[in-house]
Amino acid sequence: MYVAVKGGETAINNAHKLLADRRRGDRDVAALTLSQIKEQLSLAVDRVMAEGSLYDRDLAALSIKQARGDIIEAVFLLRAYRTTLPRFGYSLPVDTGEMKIERRISATYKDLPGGQMLGPTFDYTHRLLDPELVEDEAAGEPETREPDAGHTQRVSYILANEGLIEGDGKNGHGAEVPGDITRTPTEFPMNRDERLQSLSRGDEGFLLSLAYSTQRGYARSHPFVGEIRIGEVDVEIEVPELGFSVPVGRVQVTECQMVNQFQGSAKVPPQFTRGYGLVFGQLERKAMAMSLCDRALRARELGEDIVAPAQDEEFVIAHADNVQATGFVEHLKLPHYVDFQAELGIVRQMRREYAERNDAVSEMIKEAAE
Amino acid sequence: MGDLQSIRRNRLAVLAMSDTSELVKCWKTLGVDPEFTMPRAPQTGIVGLRGRIGGGGDAFNFGEATVTRATVKLASGSIGHAYALGRDHTKAKLSAIIDALCLDDDWSARIEDNIITPLRNQIESRDERRAAETAATKVDFFTMVRGED
Numbered sequence: 001m002y003v004a005v006k007g008g009e010t011a012i013n014n015a016h017k018l019l020a021d022r023r024r025g026d027r028d029v030a031a032l033t034l035s036q037i038k039e040q041l042s043l044a045v046d047r048v049m050a051e052g053s054l055y056d057r058d059l060a061a062l063s064i065k066q067a068r069g070d071i072i073e074a075v076f077l078l079r080a081y082r083t084t085l086p087r088f089g090y091s092l093p094v095d096t097g098e099m100k101i102e103r104r105i106s107a108t109y110k111d112l113p114g115g116q117m118l119g120p121t122f123d124y125t126h127r128l129l130d131p132e133l134v135e136d137e138a139a140g141e142p143e144t145r146e147p148d149a150g151h152t153q154r155v156s157y158i159l160a161n162e163g164l165i166e167g168d169g170k171n172g173h174g175a176e177v178p179g180d181i182t183r184t185p186t187e188f189p190m191n192r193d194e195r196l197q198s199l200s201r202g203d204e205g206f207l208l209s210l211a212y213s214t215q216r217g218y219a220r221s222h223p224f225v226g227e228i229r230i231g232e233v234d235v236e237i238e239v240p241e242l243g244f245s246v247p248v249g250r251v252q253v254t255e256c257q258m259v260n261q262f263q264g265s266a267k268v269p270p271q272f273t274r275g276y277g278l279v280f281g282q283l284e285r286k287a288m289a290m291s292l293c294d295r296a297l298r299a300r301e302l303g304e305d306i307v308a309p310a311q312d313e314e315f316v317i318a319h320a321d322n323v324q325a326t327g328f329v330e331h332l333k334l335p336h337y338v339d340f341q342a343e344l345g346i347v348r349q350m351r352r353e354y355a356e357r358n359d360a361v362s363e364m365i366k367e368a369a370e
Numbered sequence: 371m372g373d374l375q376s377i378r379r380n381r382l383a384v385l386a387m388s389d390t391s392e393l394v395k396c397w398k399t400l401g402v403d404p405e406f407t408m409p410r411a412p413q414t415g416i417v418g419l420r421g422r423i424g425g426g427g428d429a430f431n432f433g434e435a436t437v438t439r440a441t442v443k444l445a446s447g448s449i450g451h452a453y454a455l456g457r458d459h460t461k462a463k464l465s466a467i468i469d470a471l472c473l474d475d476d477w478s479a480r481i482e483d484n485i486i487t488p489l490r491n492q493i494e495s496r497d498e499r500r501a502a503e504t505a506a507t508k509v510d511f512f513t514m515v516r517g518e519d
Contacts, residue, residue, distance in 0.1 A: 055419065055435035056456065082416055088437055088453075090418040093429045100497060102504050110511060118507040144502035154425060169423030171430065178430045180418060192423060193430035200432040234383075235435065237417055241451050244375055247383035248417075248437060249455030255425065278421045278432050 023068050037061035046252075046281025047071060051322060052078030053182075053201040055251050055280050072203075072322050079323050092236045092245060096255045096278070097154060099231040103282075106155045107225040108259060114152030119230060120282075155227035156257050156274070165259065165272040172301065188314045189300070195317060199293055200279050202320030204286045210310045211292035218308035219296045222261035223275070230254045230282050254283050258291035265303035273302060381472060381486050385465040386454035388489040396485040397464060406467060409449070410441035412459035442466040448473040 024031065038045055038061045048060040052075045059078060067073035103119025106112050118124075159165040171178060172191035179194040186194070199207065214221055232250040239246050256277035264270035275295025277287035296310040297317075309315055319325060385393065416434040423430055439453045440462035450470025452462045468485060471477040 050433070053433045054416070055433060058457070059436070082434060085436065086413070086415040088415040088417050088439065090431070091420050091435075093420040093422045096421065096425050100500070102500065103507075116509040117504050118509065119504055120507075142503045143506035144499070145506040145508070147501040147505035148508075156424065168425055168427030171423065171428040176429075178420065178428065180431050182418075182431075182434075193428060196423065196430045197432060235417075235419060235455060237437070237453060239451060239453060241441065242378070244379060246379055246386070246453060248386045248453045250387065251419065251435060251455070253421075257425065274424055276424050280433055 023066070032065055034058060034061040034065065037064055043282060044069075044071065046283050047204060047286070048074045048078055050280040050283055050286060051075040051201055051203060052082070054078050054082045072326050076323050076326065089237065091248075092238070094233040094235060094251070094253070096229065096233055096253065097151075099229055099233050099253075099255075100250070101152055101229055101231040102252075103230040103284075104152060104227065105225070106227045108155060108227075109158065112153075112155060112158065114148065114150075121284075152229075154257070156259075159226070159259070159272060163271075166268075166274060169274065169276060186317065188317075190313060190317060192294075192298070192301070195297055195313065196276065196278070196290075196294060198317045198320055199277075199290045202290070202293075203322035203325070204283070204289065206320055206322070206325075207289040207293050208285060210296070210316060211289035213308065214292055214296050214310045219299070219311045221273075221275075221292070221295050223292060223295070224259045225288065226257040226259035226274070228254065228256050228284055228287065230284065252281055254279050254281065254287040256284070256287035256291040258288070258295055260295050262302065267303050273298070377478075378469070378472070381482075382452065382465070382469060384486050384490050384493065385452060385461075385468060387493055388461070389492070390458050390461045392489060392492060393461060393464060393485070396488055397468070399484050400480065402471075404467065404471065405445040406442045406470070408440065408442050408463070410439070412438055412440040412462040414438045414457045414459075438462040440466040442470055444470045446474070 038057050041061075041064065044064055045057055045060045048063055048071060049055050049057070051071075052060065052063070054060075056078075059081060060074070063074040063077040063081075064071070066077060101114075101117065101119075103121060104114065104117045106116065110116075156165060156168070160167070169192065171193035173179070173193075179191060179197075181194050181197050186198075190198075213219070215223070230252070232252050234247045234250055236245045236247045238244075254277070256275075258275035258277070260273045260275060262268070262271055262273040273295065275291035275293070275298070277290035277294065279287050279290060293310060293316060296308070297313050298304075299306050299311040300313075304311070306312060414436055415438075417437045418431050419433050419435055420429045421432045422428065435455055436457050437453060437455055438457055438459060438461070439451070440459070441449060441451050442463065443449050444467075448470040450466040450468065450473070452465035452469055454461055454465065468481055472481055
């Protein structure tokens with residue numbers, strides 16, 4: 001028998017009205033503008049763009065406002081929106097070597113060509129709450145200095161010149177066109193290009209914890225930050241109408257080149273291996289976590305024993321997407337009335353049988369005692 | 371890539387990167403209002419963004435970005451195209467008109483002087499300012515010498 005249950009429509013409508021009210025909050029407080037979110041909560045915007053896998057600052061700001069600051073909800077909104085848009089193809093690969101650098105550091109070389117440029121970092125702050133920010137204190141203008149002329153060389157090239165480090169990286173399938181997890185269903189084992197795509201949009205918290213686990217001994221990989229660079233890169237696309245490629249603007253990205261010690265294996269001589277991270281916006285923690293996870297997930301390729309969660313491709317990739325994760329966890333809130341009635345019936349029956357068994361046993365014990 | 375093609379490419383790059391209000395301001399200095407049709411009205415979609423493993427290795431997709439494109443046709447028959455990151459329809463339409471006008475040599479020179487050069491200067495001065503701000507955060511290491519030598 002199938003019983004359709006209706007109702008709740010008024011309750012739902014009223015709940016959504018209440019949500020709109022609570023989202024707005026106290027009407028005596030000025031409403032947030034998207035510009036305020038973009039300018040003053042820019043790292044939240046970056047995170048939503050990265051995990052929403054859509055570079056659009058205005059839409060990310062809108063989704064944060066609509067989600068009342070719930071970042072995963074905002075990511076969900078952005079992902080839902082992007083499915084409504086037609087696809088115009090792919091960009092040429094961005095060249096991070098030609099980045100307009102806003103921050104660039106290396107933990108492996110103190111004096112490296114181009115130098116250590118700290119940029120707008122939280123590093124070296126004392127993490128003391130600043131009472132001046134309680135009010136709208138005027139921020140001073142930043143200092144300036146004549147930039148060095150010339151190109152900022154990648155740290156990986158310095159090591160590559162000595163032959164001590166592996167090359168930039170292969171996708172694993174040899175084809176020129178990379179896989180796209182948004183177009184083809186995920187299949188394990190994956191190639192490195194698809195894995196990197198999953199990691200780049202993966203949940204920062206999940207990847208951070210996995211990265212941390214590798215440092216604590218679960219798939220230890222002796223990592224060093226070869227280089228982190230943050231800045232804008234040109235996006236160029238082939239325009240078929242014109243017959244040539246055209247830059248269509250710039251996106252800000254964070255790139256992390258992790259350098260890992262490697263003892264060598266039957267296949268590969270001892271050398272430094274690498275993990276790579278590339279994410280939208282200024283998301284240094286995420287780019288670092290991504291590069292550590294990328295390296296751990298290369299265990300099979302490098303002939304390492306798979307002994308830890310961070311090396312388990314299916315475990316990491318299948319659980320890194322916070323929209324999928326929240327969908328499955330949160331669906332438990334939805335009505336499961338019929339399921340539950342069935343479970344209730346089973347538990348009642350089991351309890352009856354259990355009681356009958358116990359009664360029989362105690363009867364036997366009683367008889368034996370007599 | 372030929373000279374003309376590279377000039378067009380650079381022009382489209384500047385238009386795509388420009389700030390819309392600045393673009394409109396520059397456009398108004400020309401004082402023209404050409405008739406046109408839109409074989410393709412401004413349309414927003416997404417483009418898959420690619421990077422390279424390790425910075426220079428095999429390509430991989432790392433996300434998508436919104437892109438808006440437009441195609442216009444002037445009364446003269448010239449067809450112009452525009453593509454720019456974001457969802458700005460005004461910018462796409464105006465950029466396509468400018469691209470179409472530039473297929474005429476006289477217009478091309480005027481637009482270069484009145485629109486492209488000022489916009490390019492704005493982009494470059496912003497880049498220079500940001501580079502100088504970053505340069506101010508460069509670490510100058512020095513060594514402290516202790517004891518006798």
